[in-house]
Amino acid sequence: MRKFLRTIFLIDLMEGLRVTFHYQRPKYIYTEQYPAERPKVAERFRGAPRLNINPDNGETLCIACNLCALACPENLIVVGSERNEQTRRKELTIFTYDISRCMFCGLCEDACPVDALELTQDFEMASYTREGQIWDRQMLEEGPRPTRYKY
Amino acid sequence: MPETTFLDSSELVLNMGPQHPSTHGVLRIILKLDGEKVMGTECVIGYLHRGVEKIGENRTYQQFAPYVDRMDYCAAVSNGLGYCLAVEKLLNVQAPPRAQVSRVILTELNRIASHLIWLGTHALDIGAITPLFYVMREREEILNIFERYCGARLTTHAFRIGGLQYEIYDNFEQDVKAVCDLLLPKIREYDELLTENRIWMGRLQGIGVLNAEDCKAYGVTGPMLRAAGVKWDLRKAQPYSGYEQYDFEIPTGKNGDTYDRYTVRMEEMRQSIRIIRQAVEGIPEGPIMARIPKVLKPPVGEVYVSIEAPKGELGYFIVSDGSTQPYRLRVRPPSFINLQSLDRMARGALIADVVAIIGTIDIVLGEVDR
Numbered sequence: 001m002r003k004f005l006r007t008i009f010l011i012d013l014m015e016g017l018r019v020t021f022h023y024q025r026p027k028y029i030y031t032e033q034y035p036a037e038r039p040k041v042a043e044r045f046r047g048a049p050r051l052n053i054n055p056d057n058g059e060t061l062c063i064a065c066n067l068c069a070l071a072c073p074e075n076l077i078v079v080g081s082e083r084n085e086q087t088r089r090k091e092l093t094i095f096t097y098d099i100s101r102c103m104f105c106g107l108c109e110d111a112c113p114v115d116a117l118e119l120t121q122d123f124e125m126a127s128y129t130r131e132g133q134i135w136d137r138q139m140l141e142e143g144p145r146p147t148r149y150k151y
Numbered sequence: 152m153p154e155t156t157f158l159d160s161s162e163l164v165l166n167m168g169p170q171h172p173s174t175h176g177v178l179r180i181i182l183k184l185d186g187e188k189v190m191g192t193e194c195v196i197g198y199l200h201r202g203v204e205k206i207g208e209n210r211t212y213q214q215f216a217p218y219v220d221r222m223d224y225c226a227a228v229s230n231g232l233g234y235c236l237a238v239e240k241l242l243n244v245q246a247p248p249r250a251q252v253s254r255v256i257l258t259e260l261n262r263i264a265s266h267l268i269w270l271g272t273h274a275l276d277i278g279a280i281t282p283l284f285y286v287m288r289e290r291e292e293i294l295n296i297f298e299r300y301c302g303a304r305l306t307t308h309a310f311r312i313g314g315l316q317y318e319i320y321d322n323f324e325q326d327v328k329a330v331c332d333l334l335l336p337k338i339r340e341y342d343e344l345l346t347e348n349r350i351w352m353g354r355l356q357g358i359g360v361l362n363a364e365d366c367k368a369y370g371v372t373g374p375m376l377r378a379a380g381v382k383w384d385l386r387k388a389q390p391y392s393g394y395e396q397y398d399f400e401i402p403t404g405k406n407g408d409t410y411d412r413y414t415v416r417m418e419e420m421r422q423s424i425r426i427i428r429q430a431v432e433g434i435p436e437g438p439i440m441a442r443i444p445k446v447l448k449p450p451v452g453e454v455y456v457s458i459e460a461p462k463g464e465l466g467y468f469i470v471s472d473g474s475t476q477p478y479r480l481r482v483r484p485p486s487f488i489n490l491q492s493l494d495r496m497a498r499g500a501l502i503a504d505v506v507a508i509i510g511t512i513d514i515v516l517g518e519v520d521r
């Protein structure tokens with residue numbers, strides 16, 4: 001009998017519709033207005049790579065040990081170094097990082113012994129050319145500069 | 152012999168996919184039809200083949216870990232757990248207790264996320280669009296926990312061989328408990344939307360029946376096997392990562408039809424919440440990484456480790472020749488093997504039911520093709 005009444009009055013469908021209409025209230029709107037309001041990503045977010053510099057004297061922290069290049073599964077990091085004859089230390093000459101092949105696994109960051117290479121919270125890395133995806137040392141130190149739109 | 156024309160032939164061959172939205176990716180099915188009735192199906196796979204197993208032979212053990220996330224991208228954490236357990240068994244090390252409990256929490260959260268995606272897409276295929284938006288909203292909360300924990304949302308690379316790379320963050324326990332509290336009433340809401348709904352029941356009940364014998368013959372595992380009434384869950388049968396400490400039920404169905412698979416998966420989400428609640432109460436203190444060398448050179452040998460992924464038994468078979476790279480790496484993907492039962496289920500059904508049956512297998516084409 002109860003089942004019959006449920007069938008007659010379409011109770012099962014009404015129950016579902018109640019859930020649907022419950023969420024029509026503006027309070028439950030979740031849309032993020034992306035370019036205008038940027039999402040706050042987590043602290044540990046693995047985004048654009050950055051080659052850290054010493055804030056005091058502007059010199060790179062990288063010691064050109066090549067560990068990140070060895071750790072990278074895609075072999076997309078190229079580290080070039082040169083021996084400075086006066087200080088007898090290895091110095092970084094070139095550092096390129098191919099963003100287009102990067103899968104942001106974080107292995108290079110883990111491998112770095114001096115916390116020079118870091119994956120940051122920047123996530124806007126688009127460029128118009130393929131060459132623009134290969135970041136050199138300067139780009140890695142400055143980070144991406146996405147266009148900020150005013151609304 | 153009389154000349155056969157198109158009109159004479161009783162069988163019509165129809166291509167479904169690879170662009171069909173209900174095939175959950177790039178699956179192509181060649182349907183042989185008699186009117187609306189399916190006389191046979193043939194799956195054409197390989198559109199998403201990336202050669203993951205071959206890539207594994209050319210990477211070191213640590214370097215391959217991010218690639219396994221890209222097989223079943225809905226359940227990346229489970230994939231990573233299986234791979235890490237396999238290499239750990241090869242190395243004969245065990246993750247510390249703190250790492251094991253954290254792994255269980257994250258894997259179970261991922262199981263819920265994967266089942267939510269399944270629910271949304273399965274309902275969408277059948278015509279109920281609303282649940283998709285709701286499950287995506289709840290899944291967002293789980294993905295936020297992943298993002299806060301390891302910095303990525305989908306292809307997480309959360310675990311490392313020997314334990315964890317990242318310590319759990321400060322409010323991890325509170326966040327996980329909040330998600331559990333949020334999810335239970337939401338699952339009840341999906342119940343209200345679907346379980347009793349007559350269209351849903353009409354579309355699912357008695358469709359795609361696969362009984363226990365057929366399941367075993369095809370090697371079908373996971374919720375599909377349990378829906379046929381077989382109480383088989385690797386978390387209970389061969390506990391790994393400390394699953395024996397947790398108290399949970401294995402939900403089973405009776406008929407092995409699509410509706411039973413739906414109820415089994417819904418109940419599995421509740422059981423996962425139960426496991427998470429037990430695990431998050433007692434995260435032990437201690438190290439998160441076992442003592443393993445920086446350069447992994449496992450001893451010569453082979454190992455097979457399987458875990459209960461959201462879709463079924465996920466196994467890794469690794470052959471080591473003593474070098475830093477695996478000699479051979481084979482993955483037993485649950486989706487690939489479950490998909491083989493499609494023909495058995497779809498024979499005699501209607502075209503619209505094929506869509507429901509594909510949805511109920513819960514395939515991820517990244518895992519089918521690897």
